[in-house]
Amino acid sequence: MSERAIRFLLVDDLPENLLALEALLQRDGLEIHKAHSASEALELMLQYDFRLAFVDVQMPGTNGYELAELMRGTELTREIPIIFVTAADQSEIRDFQGYEAGGVDFIFKPIDPVILRSKAEIFYRLASQANNLERQRDELREIAQARDLAIASLRAHADNSPLALIECDARLNVVSWSGGAERIFGVAPAKAIGRALAEAGCFPHDSLELFADWISSAGSQARHSAETVANGASGTINCEIYGSVVLDPAQGRPSLSLQILETTERHEAEKVRSLLVGELNHRIKNTLANVQAIMRQTLRTSSTLAGFNERFSGRLQSLARAHSILSDVTWSRASLGQLIEDQCAAGTLDRDRLELSGPEIALSPEVTLRLALILHELATNAAKYGALSRSSGRVHLSWTVRQSALQLSWRETGGPPVIAPVQLGFGSTLIESGVGDGEVAVSWQPEGVLWTIGIHSGFTVDMSQLSQQSDPDPATACHAEGFGACRVLLVEDEPLIAMDITDVLEDHGAQVVRLATSLEEALLAARTLDFDLALLDGNLRGAPVDVVAQTLRLRSIPFCFVSGYNREHLPRNFQDVPLLTKPVDPMRLIETLRQMRGLPAANARRAG
Structure with missing residues (x-):
């Protein structure tokens, strides 16, 4: 049965009376329960929730009034309305007794069906309304619970x-x-x-x-x-x-x-992205500047087009292979052994005639590129003029770390007698100047040339503990043309680029008073040396050059930036300073420096 069913209880000791009442009250939606005694009625009232009870007054044992008294004494049955059914005549005393016992009305026998149904209808409607109110209350409670759950869920989502x-x-x-x-x-x-x-x-x-x-x-x-x-x-x-x-x-x-x-992380990521894009541009332009320098220097020392093509192609391929090695290690570090094996794989060195000794060395990208060119020049010279030009010749290549410096030794034996050259070619010059802040010594011994190369930074012995090294930033170029004894401070940490710029300057009559490859050297030179112009790299091995630029400005010395970076990656307080991007066109460099000196453009001077 439904929990919200409307139930009436009929209490009478005579079965025929119960059947008659049931027949008169029967309707849809109403459950009628019958009890033949007061005790049976009390048991039913403990099981079901009744909305109305018809109780016969005259019953053997416990009569109707006594049953009403018992119902009023129990919490569970106290609120059940009672209509007494009696065959006695109506009297004030009897009415008072019934109402005092807890009755709400009387039905007199013989029962008038219309009066019975009318009185029952009132309680049926009251029960229906009560059911509706309970149902609405439950629905509202469910709605409130759903609302509270939704609010809690929204609050949880909001808080998380x-x-x-x-x-x-x-x-x-x-x-x-x-x-x-x-x-x-x-x-x-x-x-x-x-x-x-x-x-x-x-x-x-x-x-x-x-x-x-x-x-x-x-x-x-x-x-x-x-x-x-x-x-x-x-x-x-x-x-x-x-x-x-x-x-x-x-x-x-x-x-x-x-x-x-x-969006703080996003803004920082955007800054990093911009920095990486600038760094990529710097790497590309710096590489192009190195290629340009190699091309021009090779061209200076080549007497024939075929000789230029051979030497330039070899140097360019050596540089390309070094880039491939660095790409394989995501430009983080490369092994010195890899560079040597690369020369052997390219055919520049004969592995069977090469003796190697030294610990595992990891090199920074800058040192990797420089050593790749140096090893190529050493191997090429040995194959053309030195030990590897004869079948009995050998090369002994060893390296060790002493006093925080990487010392490499290239010693040739078994080749033709060695005679010191009267004038060094570009290859020898590249070897001597290609290690940046290190030093190179050569001994032209009769039994074989000995090169000793010292490198102070950009390497580590334990590859697992290789420190993260900042790539050297783009450097500046040179300055001056045929304007007499113009003195130039050149701040550049790429040896090949510095060599090329120096040649361009000297070709146009200028003098490089100092080549500074580190921030400390550049700052000391900017403060103490006497010079007319300065070519300033925007970044030296990870160190910005703002303080150098400020020193030059305080001394009222004109300068310009020569860099692979764009303007936004250079010192922000010097947006008015000329910027030449790598690789630098020599004529544009010279014209820019002439303007800095207040001289007319070269083409204007020639036209005059």
Whole structure:
């Protein structure tokens, strides 16, 4: 049976009376239960919830009035309405006795069906209304539970969301403050809710004014967005703010809902991306500048086109293979052994005539590229003029680390007698100057040439502990043309580029008073030396040159940047300084430096 069924109880000791009452009261939606005694009636009332009881007054044992008294004495049955059924005539004493026992009405025998049904209908309708109210109460309770669950779920989502969710009234007083807002701004909800948003100290004044403008435009625009810099839990943060203005349909008052996403990491990532793009441009342009330098230097020392092609192609291929080695290790480190094996694989060195000894050495990208060219020149010279030009010749290549420096020894034996050259070619010059801040010594011994190369930085013995090394940043070029004894400070950490720029300067009558390859050397030279112009690299082995540029400006010495970086990656306080990007066109370099000296352009001078 249904839990909300409407149940009537009929109590009479005569079965025929019960059948008659049941027949008169029978209807859809009504459950009728019958009891033949007071005790049976009490048992049924303990099992079911009755909305009305018809009780016969005259019953053997416990009569109707006594049953009513028992019902009123029990909590479970106290509220059941009772209509007494009696064959006695109506009297005030009997009525009083019935009402005092807890009855609500009387039905007199013989029973009038219309009166019976009318009185029963009243209680049936009351029970139906009570059922409806209970059903509505249960539905409302379920709705409230679903609402509370939804609110709790929304609150959980809001608190766990990466967004800070803030709601304000029309006066920018905080109405709600999510857990995300507490995490981002470091302000607890208790210190924000009920107070002005400005008191939280999170947003700058112009952002608060913008929020007020959003609220004032409630009728015309509901969605807004902005970016701002705010005060977060960990300091200054970048934020994207999305605002929604909602109008109260009852009172028409606007409220502002803010969804705030912290974008500090994205901004930092964008800076890193920009830096990486600049670094990529720097690497490409620096490589092109090295290729240009190799080309021009090879051209200077070549008497025939075939000789130029052979030497230039060999050097270029050596550089390309070194780039391949670095690409395989994602430009982090390369093994010295890899470079040597690369020369053997290319056929420049004969592995069977090569004796090697030394520990495992890891090289930075800069040193890798430089040593690749040096080893190529050593092997080429040995094959043409030295030990490897004869079948009995051998090369002994050894290396060790002493006093924090990498010492390489290239010793040739078994070749033709060695005679010191009267003039060094580009290959020998490249070997001597190609190690940057290191040093190179050569001994032209009759039994075989001995090269000793010292490298002070950019290597490590234990490859697993290789320190992260900053790539040297692009360097500046040279300056001057045929303007007499113009003295130039050249700040450049790439030996090949420095060599090429120096040649261009000297070809046009200028003098390089100092080649500075580190920030310390550049700063000392900028402060103490006497010179007319300076060519300044934007970055030296990871160190920015702002302080050098500032020193040159204080001394009123003209200078320009020569770099693989774009303008935005160079010192910001020197946007007016000329910038030449690598690889540098020699004529453009010279024309720029002539302008710095206040001289007319070379083509104008020739035209005059």
